[in-house]
Amino acid sequence: MRYLRCCCLLFCSLLSLLKALGQPAVSDIIQHPLGRHLVSLNGNWNYIIDPYEMGYYDYRREPFENSPSGRGGFYDDRLPKDKTELVEYEFDHAPTLQVPGDWNSQAPELALYEGNTWYRRKFTLNRAGDKRYILYFGAVNYEAHVYLNGRKVGMHKGGFTPFQFDVTDRLKDGENTVVVKVDNSRRQDEIPTVNTDWWNYGGITRDVSLIEVAQRYVADYRIQLDRNDPATIAGYVQLGDSAAGVQVTVDIAEAGIREVLETDADGRAAFRWKPRKLELWQPESPKLYDVRILTAEDTVADRIGFRTIETRGHEILLNGKPIFLRGISMHDENPMLPGRLRSEGDMRMLLQWAKDLNCNYVRLAHYPHNEKMVRLADEMGLLVWAEIPVYWTISWENPHTYANAAQQLADLIRRDKNRASVIVWSVGNETPLSDARYTFMSRLVAEARAHDDSRLVAAALEVHREGKTVILNDSLGELIDLVSFNEYAGWYWGGTPDGIADYTFDIAFDKPVVISEFGGGALAGFHGDSHTRWSEEYQESLYINQLKMLRAIPTLRGMTPWVLVDFRSPRRQHPVYQDFWNRKGLYAPTGHKKKAFFILKSFYDEMEAAY
Template identity: 50%
Template sequence: MKLSVTRWLQVSSLLVLSLGISQFSLAAELPLQAQSIQAYGRDATSLNGEWKIIVDPYENGYYNYRYEPFDQQENPSVNAFFTDSKQKTPSDLIEYDFDKADTLQVPGDWNTQKEKLYYYEGSVWYRKKFDAPAAKKTDRQFIYFGAVNYRADVYLNGKKLGVHIGGFTPFHYEVTGKLKPKDNSLIIKVDNKRHADAVPTLNTDWWNYGGITREVKLFNVPRTFIRDYKIALTSLEQKTVTGAVLLDGAKGGEKIQLRLPELNIKQTLTADKNGSASFSFAVPDAQLWSPETPKLYSVQISSGSDKLTDNIGLRTITTQGKQLLLNGKPLFLRGISVHEEYSADGGGRVSHAKEAQTLLGWAKELNANFVRLAHYPHNEDMVRLADQMGLLVWSEIPVYWTINWKNEATYQNAEAQLAAMIERDKNRAAVIIWSLANETPVSDVRNQFLARLAKKARALDNTRLLSAAMEKHYRSDNPNIAVVEDPLADLVDMVSFNQYIGWYDGLPEKADRVTWEISYNKPVFVSEFGGSAKQGLHGDVNQIFTEEFQENLYRKTLGMIDKIDGFVGTSPWILADFRSPRRLLDGIQDDYNRKGIYSNEGVKKKSFFVLQEFYKRKAEQSKNAE
């Protein structure tokens, strides 16, 4: 029986953490979504590599001359690109040929692979030919996409599999019975055009990289297979681990074996008629995951002929008043914001684990224990490497600046991206914060939109914190008192805000005069600050765009924010310079936002060493406080 609705898996007899934290509750649920699938560790046939491409700015391969979609016609024209048609006689009029077309590498963006596509926003058709892998008659087969930016219309052998909206979340299609032994044609129309009702919307401060930007793979599973699982340490005092497993194709009564060999855990579960089974056990001798000791345990799940393995960390993240607590101990987040861009060798969007590891390695060299992965879900390699390297993670969706708050379709898009982010990374110990939005202007419709998202996030995962990057303003009676006051702060666990005193707001010396008024009894996190500098440009501390200006700004800002009551960390903007079409100053910006503490080539600026030293002191203070 195929799953078609959300399965809410009830986990019984959970204990409340004795930390006064609302996100853990009696009868806490660990829901699994029927649309999610655990694909990372499965044996698979890679469909990465060279793909044929046709650039189609007028979308002639999708619409006829009356602007009617070919894929909505009973007998589509041979000039519909997804039919991948070939001439049968010399007189056949077919105005495209994938076999003679140009190529792009997948995963990858088209902007940095082809100079003529650097600024291109529109449709590009991708085609991959492949033979079906060997499979048993009872096997089921899935095609999995890590991400495609932004809209993907997917066709297999001339038939449409579906449409996916959203540039940073995974999706998949079951293709059982749809594959040919040889010469399958997988075609994707990739469209990265921006839209006012989209998430993100028209205006952003990062590059709109188009293409199949993450991996594509094909894998076989048995008729009844392990679709998903969730596991979490839900009681710190009792060292209680709870979770759930979801079988697809189950009828009820199937046995599921759960093992964590290093902890001597071995349980046999029984699936209900929906394929779900919950579990709970104590691990009194488990070593908890932390940045200092990022311990991961092997978890092995098997049922019938299917087996799924993963590596997981066990930890809790909570708040108590203005304290942030990891495993019950005070935590200071020595962070940095990161875009999913690697330009040190001319590349654009991060497409491989090696590039992700380089970025996280730069963060570790900074003495960071935390990365804010902005402003969208990053690739799965990034969060899994953070698990291994001991870097805490803030993960967010691109509800950014001026979303269309009144449009229900826009909300559904945002919720779908939120759910996909949580579903993919719910077992990653490194991820401690789900972020709902960045720098969104306060209004009633915005508040309602984000309140719905917060409710959805809590329902999907109550073992992590919620936050969002809010903004500040000044008291009307005193321009030197900065205020953070936002209805969203009542819905989240940590009061996070962006501020640019010294850059967009006065000069760095202003930081010496400003004090802060934040009335919430919650931890306070400065999610962004910074200013631009071109690496190698030197001058006086008052000369904008010089390394000395940025260095001075960092010194002044760190001195200011370190005095904020309840200050639990910061993630300055940003790790490395990144491309942005908003940054047009010739000779300085050249299409790059220059706020990085590294250049886009990976060279440290003077501000790096200021932040590195600040984090060194903070790490020593935390160690001495233990």
């Protein structure tokens, strides 16, 4: 094991060296799509359920795409030429699903459906001859095959990260047709794997847009404080091609910055500036600056905050000052209207519920949440732990599984690297110890640092127990910045809540401790004494005694209890107390605050005063 750790540390060092020589490669995702000229493709899409994938394979299980003509699948969107022709599908009279949205919550027969569904959307476009067009998907769960006007433009795996295709040469003036084959089947070698504790919502769950850009457009940029020199704004602007000598202006008027850059042979312009005094972003005052990036052909406007985050000894320092992370974990799910969060109003509601708990921090578990959610956290003053769905038991030795996880991590970092709210990149949750797992996770830590050295890297680790001692000695703790772990004393182990305060912690690493999960279930409105499972009183007692136990950790610097609000899960089947809901929320789905809410809020009020 020691030899393996040394090898992984060498790998981390090598990635850091490669980073110094050049930026790590990431997939082609346009930065800040919400700030571009968009043709929204949201709305009603016709759909066809296809559990046997007859729209993709012929009766010999050969893909129609591999036939000489490449035709024959549902992506052709055909109608019979005359009354004699056999065509066994039709989109025109098929039912519709709202996009963005999952299919499980929109049709009763799809509530538990996992498999293939075809989506079809027609739109009309009058093309501008000197423009490029990017077909952009905020997220599709899980595997998407995308066709435009009967021809495949590409595919993507990963249910929570954005992807795009340049379709400039595939579009027609007038009517166009997009068809998407969506498959949310769970598979062992995917990310996440077959076993999770959340609803596997299938479908086109986030915005779909046709983005119109200039022939030479601003594809990407990073504008943040330099980790090693916080008085300096550093970063780059990347064009969509490799044009050298293009002038790029970066304008941050309120900070007194208007600089003209020139791209190198890769179409990139790097910069370092020392602005006049900046007002730093912080939860109490989430200052955002208007930023404009201009070329002769393109202009992008964004709102960006500037802050530093680091650890020093046992402290977490935000803008150089110690902070206690008063947090809560949350899912990307609307408790009131079934399904994924679909609108800014839904997202703002949940973040406000966190602020009502006096949180300054949220853990967006267990996968990348909507970009709009992270931008709202910027605006509302909530620090963010962002995570990829390396969850429980992954196929640790499969190189394709690792490549998938690394790509999702890179896409998350590329998308959200300019968000001041994001302070932690998490590479996974509750992954069981093994040599293969250590290698996999260590490489992900190195990947995260290679893509972005300005934030903390963490993972929600597991603990084990010996008697009344809770032990954390996972070797991955050597590589990450926080001692972050999940523990469920008083719920899954440790007896009743009033006995857990006797437990002590043996933590192998001299770093800030952030408890990434603890908690227990309660059915809102069900009451009993403090020993009655599922009662609000049991959950209340659990929080009282958890906080007594955790206060004894001298290096405790934050927590994100599980979870903000009850959420749906096929794993939670008790017909009376769960009914396919995980009931660990401090809020009921109605917005009712359970009794434990007030225990945690009181503690957070105390921590706010102490810091």
